[in-house]
Amino acid sequence: MAATDHVDFETFMNGVKRRNSGQTEFIQAVQEVAQDIFDFIEDKEEYHEAQILRRIAEPDRIVSFRVCWEDDNHCVRVQRGWRVQNSNAIGPYKGGLRFHPSVNESVLKFLAFEQTFKNSLTGLPMGGGKGGANFNPKGKSDSEVMRFCQSFMTELYRHIGPETDIPAGDIGVGGREIGYMFGQYKRITNRWEGVLTGKALEYGGSAMRPEATGYGAVYFLRNMLRHKDEDIEGRSAVISGSGNVATHAAEKIVQLGGKVLTLSDSDGFIYDPDGIDQDKIDWVKRLKNERRGRISEYCDEYSGAEYHGDGARPWSVEAELALPCATQNELHQEDAKALVKNGVVAVSEGANMPTTLEGVKVFHDARITYGPGKAANAGGVAVSGLEMSQNSERISWNHGRLADMLTELMEGIHEKCVQYGEAENGYVDYVRGANIAGFKKVADAMLAFGVM
Helix, strand or coil: CCCCCCCCHHHHHHHHHHHCCCCHHHHHHHHHHHHHHHHHCCCCHHHHHCCHHHHHCCCCEEEEEEEEEECCCCCEEEEEEEEEEEECCCCCEEEEEEECCCCCHHHHHHHHHHHHHHHHHHCCCCCEEEEEECCCCCCCCHHHHHHHHHHHHHHHHHHCECCCEEEECECCECHHHHHHHHHHHHHHHCCCCCCCCCCCHHHCCCCCHHHHHHHHHHHHHHHHHHHCCCCCCCCEEEECCCCHHHHHHHHHHHHCCCEEEEEEECCEEEECCCCCCHHHHHHHHHHHHCCCCCHHHHHHHCCCCEEECCCCCHHHCCCCEEECCCCCCCECHHHHHHHHHCCCCEEECCCCCCECHHHHHHHHHCCCEEECHHHHCCHHHHHHHHHHHHHHHCCCCCHHHHHHHHHHHHHHHHHHHHHHHECCCCCECHHHHHHHHHHHHHHHHHHHHCCC
């Protein structure tokens, strides 16, 4: 094909769909980025000639492996594990591990693709990757989780390293799982090195890492509102999820003078019209981290709250701010319409791609201030990058310094989004801004390397 024969967006997407048949999450992620990038590169011949977007949408490699482990009844169980290494153009692969029954190749490819642009936005030298297994830690004993994690790492260890690929946690992978995997890596290799992030402080972890994703999503929300001369103080918020990201997002909203009305899990959501204050947030953290209970138990503890079950989501509750912090595609078109109707003014995504393409269009059409996950939830991987730096230097930064660095990183990401996403009428398309800013850094690095 001659350099002047530019493939259009529709032809490009048809090719993506043909090569990745049935991988709906990955196709959605590529489409969300490509529709902005094609407009940006229309007159930039070098990107067309080098087929940059086509190359980014094809992972460097996908590793798939069997994970065998024994449960407490001495029955052999078999799961499937993956590591998707999407791009190391600007640094070693970096991205979390997810343990959940919904994990498959499509989900991990979408996450690794998104991670490539998210990591680029941080300004830190990190490429994009993602991994995990279709293992469900819920209902498993600590011994079962340990045996699974050790078996998983026995397969994964040969594909990762502090200068190659540095996994972290994600859904189903918290401090417990990271500890078991790091211990097994150390046992196999006889090396202590920063091969995983999200570690406990006792063995090389970073202060601020547990809070980083949730706090970062709120910092990004605050930056978006301040750009319009508005603020969080005095405003109500609906939040989905009740894990690490959601509880810390709720915590920061409360600290900044907002009122949190909801939290959720896969069974349903709770609505507390009195507000979920810091004491209640601390109770939810204990419920989820120590007892591994369900959010419905909140109503047994706090009589003024309502529980909505059968998998209900909180988007029908009237509020001015919305933070989807649970999982991908949890906020649909009708949910977005309900939020707009109820007066939402800003949405900041704490999860990865939690809003469907149709839902995003509703927000854009209504000119709602909307921060996509690749920008809004980048605080987590940013502090993971800082953990890598601390491990490399054998130092440990205190909470205050890291809090300042996280605040500055989120301000920097916001500025990049505004640079490429602000229209003449002042409205900022943060999706467009994040996509272009994230793409440009990776693309320019790829051009520098030649065809490879």
